[in-house]
Amino acid sequence: MKAIDLRSDTVTQPTADMRAAMMASPLGDDVFGDDPSVNALQEKIAAMLGFEAALFVPTGTQSNLCAVLSHCQRGDEYIVGQMQHAYRWEGGGAAVFGSVQPQPLDHQPDGTLAVADIAAAIKPDDPHFARSRLLSLENTLGGKVLPLAYLQEATTFARSKGLSTHLDGARLFNAAVAQAAANGSDARAEARRIAGLFDSVSVCFSKGLGAPIGSALCGSRELIGRARRIRKMAGGGMRQSGMLAAAATFALDHHIERLAQDHALARRLAEGLAGIEGLRVEPPHTNILFVDLTGPAREKSAGLVDALAREGVLATGLYRLRFVTHLDVDAAGVDRAVAAVRSCFQG
Numbered sequence: 269m270k271a272i273d274l275r276s277d278t279v280t281q282p283t284a285d286m287r288a289a290m291m292a293s294p295l296g297d298d299v300f301g302d303d304p305s306v307n308a309l310q311e312k313i314a315a316m317l318g319f320e321a322a323l324f325v326p327t328g329t330q331s332n333l334c335a336v337l338s339h340c341q342r343g344d345e346y347i348v349g350q351m352q353h354a355y356r357w358e359g360g361g362a363a364v365f366g367s368v369q370p371q372p373l374d375h376q377p378d379g380t381l382a383v384a385d386i387a388a389a390i391k392p393d394d395p396h397f398a399r400s401r402l403l404s405l406e407n408t409l410g411g412k413v414l415p416l417a418y419l420q421e422a423t424t425f426a427r428s429k430g431l432s433t434h435l436d437g438a439r440l441f442n443a444a445v446a447q448a449a450a451n452g453s454d455a456r457a458e459a460r461r462i463a464g465l466f467d468s469v470s471v472c473f474s475k476g477l478g479a480p481i482g483s484a485l486c487g488s489r490e491l492i493g494r495a496r497r498i499r500k501m502a503g504g505g506m507r508q509s510g511m512l513a514a515a516a517t518f519a520l521d522h523h524i525e526r527l528a529q530d531h532a533l534a535r536r537l538a539e540g541l542a543g544i545e546g547l548r549v550e551p552p553h554t555n556i557l558f559v560d561l562t563g564p565a566r567e568k569s570a571g572l573v574d575a576l577a578r579e580g581v582l583a584t585g586l587y588r589l590r591f592v593t594h595l596d597v598d599a600a601g602v603d604r605a606v607a608a609v610r611s612c613f614q615g
């Protein structure tokens with residue numbers, strides 16, 4: 269039987285309809301700016317999120333790199349959370365390629381960066397210090413939706429101090445769908461509301477939206493012009509990339525509202541695992557579930573992920589397991605995952 273792969277929402281296969289859209293896409297050379305499918309995607313995502321322009325890039329990592337290097341010069345710094353992808357999981361790219369120094373801050377339990385901490389991290393204009401230039405936030409962060417009121421407060425404060433603002437919205441649409449469910453509104457309107465608070469936003473098509481490859485950076489025409497130059501330097505100027513852009517456009521048309529199903533499956537998984545002794549389950553906001561091993565259950569941690577794999581369930585973690593739901597998981601798969609975890613803890 270095929271494994272239930274809960275390691276990440278990046279593992280999805282393009283659906284038959286998405287593949288058909290890719291095969292049918294008109295193509296050109298995007299470095300010359302004449303791939304119609306790339307141009308259509310860029311216009312669509314920019315309009316959806318309320319920006320002048322957008323740039324299609326191969327990965328979210330490159331998108332965040334293009335953003336930081338477009339906002340900052342050598343010797344500038346960006347304020348960022350310790351657990352954010354754009355600080356912790358991108359090989360230090362902003363420092364390596366841009367000589368831009370990160371100023372990491374600890375997160376509050378809800379995933380936010382305290383505005384007082386941001387204030388304290390901003391350096392005065394003094395030759396001792398790097399120039400504080402950018403505030404970078406992430407939503408969702410580890411599956412948590414940052415409150416809209418917080419995003420408003422933090423971005424307003426940053427702007428009042430002369431900082432630009434960037435959102436790593438790899439899972440922006442998961443945040444938007446959860447927020448829409450909470451206040452009875454529309455996911456696309458919520459995405460636009462969140463994005464509208466920032467000078468630039470990066471979104472991933474290759475996560476819950478189910479496209480095979482690709483991200484977009486959105487911003488002003490001027491910022492995206494700078495980002496295009498950086499994308500080229502980073503080796504991200506692709507040619508007939510319209511096939512990939514078509515998959516992303518298909519995802520925007522068909523796979524946003526359905527993220528609610530992934531969130532419901534994460535809750536189903538949480539409820540199933542909560543019944544197993546020794547597991548502390550964090551109630552999921554969206555499609556990412558963290559489960560801590562407590563007490564004697566911790567002794568099972570070594571080899572647990574391998575034992576689960578032998579049961580046909582793939583997850584990551586050691587004392588803190590991570591399960592991510594997505595397009596290629598259904599309720600039966602979630603129930604199999606619960607049964608597999610139970611058998612590991614009973615066996």
Ligand SMILES: *Cc1c(COP(=O)(O)O)cnc(C)c1O
Nearest residue numbers: 327328329330353354406436438
């Ligand atoms: C996945 C992810 C990225 C980018 O990842 P790539 O693998 O480079 O596409 C950036 N930020 C966050 C929060 C992510 O989850």
